[in-house]
Amino acid sequence: MQRNIRLRLLSNIVIAFMLLAMAWWSFLLFTKNKDAFKWHSRYDKMMMVADGVIQNDEQYLQTDLYKNLEAKYKRQEWMILTESMVFVVCMIIGVWMINKGYNRQIESAQERRNFLLSITHELKSPIASIKLVLETFIKRELKPVHINQLSNNALKETDRLNDLVNDLLLAAKVETAYAPFLEEINLSQFLQDIINRLQAKYSNVQFEFRRPEEPVIVSADRTGLTSVAVNLLENAVKYGSEETKISTVLRADKSNQNIWLEFADNGIGIPNKDKAKIFERFYRVGSEDTRKTKGTGLGLYIVNQIVLAHRGTIAVTDNRPKGTIFTISLPTNDS
Numbered sequence: 001m002q003r004n005i006r007l008r009l010l011s012n013i014v015i016a017f018m019l020l021a022m023a024w025w026s027f028l029l030f031t032k033n034k035d036a037f038k039w040h041s042r043y044d045k046m047m048m049v050a051d052g053v054i055q056n057d058e059q060y061l062q063t064d065l066y067k068n069l070e071a072k073y074k075r076q077e078w079m080i081l082t083e084s085m086v087f088v089v090c091m092i093i094g095v096w097m098i099n100k101g102y103n104r105q106i107e108s109a110q111e112r113r114n115f116l117l118s119i120t121h122e123l124k125s126p127i128a129s130i131k132l133v134l135e136t137f138i139k140r141e142l143k144p145v146h147i148n149q150l151s152n153n154a155l156k157e158t159d160r161l162n163d164l165v166n167d168l169l170l171a172a173k174v175e176t177a178y179a180p181f182l183e184e185i186n187l188s189q190f191l192q193d194i195i196n197r198l199q200a201k202y203s204n205v206q207f208e209f210r211r212p213e214e215p216v217i218v219s220a221d222r223t224g225l226t227s228v229a230v231n232l233l234e235n236a237v238k239y240g241s242e243e244t245k246i247s248t249v250l251r252a253d254k255s256n257q258n259i260w261l262e263f264a265d266n267g268i269g270i271p272n273k274d275k276a277k278i279f280e281r282f283y284r285v286g287s288e289d290t291r292k293t294k295g296t297g298l299g300l301y302i303v304n305q306i307v308l309a310h311r312g313t314i315a316v317t318d319n320r321p322k323g324t325i326f327t328i329s330l331p332t333n334d335s
Contacts, residue, residue, distance in 0.1 A: 026084040037073040126157035171298045174305035180221035187216045194229050202237050211250040218332045224306040231299040232326050236265035259330050266323040275316050279304035
């Protein structure tokens with residue numbers, strides 16, 4: 001951080017020096033141009049007086065020679081001014097582009113750092129838990145009830161590791177080689193099944209699902225949509241409040257050509273400055289040094305890529321009085 005501050009301070013000093021040098025150069029050119037005009041006009045006047053063409057200064061100022069000379073040096077003044085302005089504009093554009101690239105590099109470095117910190121934690125925690133369970137089995141004679149309890153804990157941590165690996169693989173796939181395998185899906189029943197599974201997993205969370213009376217059929221990739229729904233719903237659980245309430249709303253237009261999915265929660269919400277970045281790979285709100293929630297910054301990136309692959313859109317807005325709403329729009333067929 002200190003190194004970045006010193007580099008930025010040094011670059012600002014260099015830029016200020018160049019601007020001052022440009023201003024001084026322009027001033028000198030203006031001065032030299034005026035001096036050249038004065039000496040040239042004085043010489044022409046002396047020659048015309050010596051030849052008897054004019055008698056005084058007023059007559060000289062009315063001659064074509066003086067007027068042409070004045071016009072010539074005026075053009076040179078405008079040329080100096082124009083060149084100075086072009087130089088300043090080019091420098092401003094160049095500085096802006098350099099700073100933009102520099103800031104992007106800093107952000108990318110921070111994102112990579114956050115990702116490495118998060119992925120290290122995400123890997124170390126379940127591995128340590130599984131190792132502890134295995135060491136306990138080796139060192140102690142346990143009752144069946146304790147064996148079952150520890151085994152279940154180890155299986156949960158194994159599932160967590162498996163989900164992490166799947167996210168990493170899917171993130172790599174959606175970036176380059178993801179192609180949805182389209183099939184007709186009853187989206188109403190599909191979402192209800194996912195919500196039922198999550199309700200059993202998170203018994204303290206209140207899930208609500210609203211849908212049309214008629215089934216909503218969509219042509220989509222089942223695995224991809226599962227990842228979208230699970231990521232958004234589990235994110236809502238992860239960042240929920242003490243009394244987490246998650247509402248899922250499925251809507252379709254009258255012609256049944258487009259559908260909308262809304263996932264609303266009453267959690268901590270997302271700051272406005274982060275809304276445009278949360279779908280970027282590895283991006284997470286806040287700092288890895290102080291963040292308490294688990295994650296790698298891949299979930300919303302995967303969601304966005306899958307939605308785009310289905311020719312859909314996703315938007316994030318604030319819920320009222322608190323929380324977040326993710327709205328997905330999808331066509332119902334692949335035409």
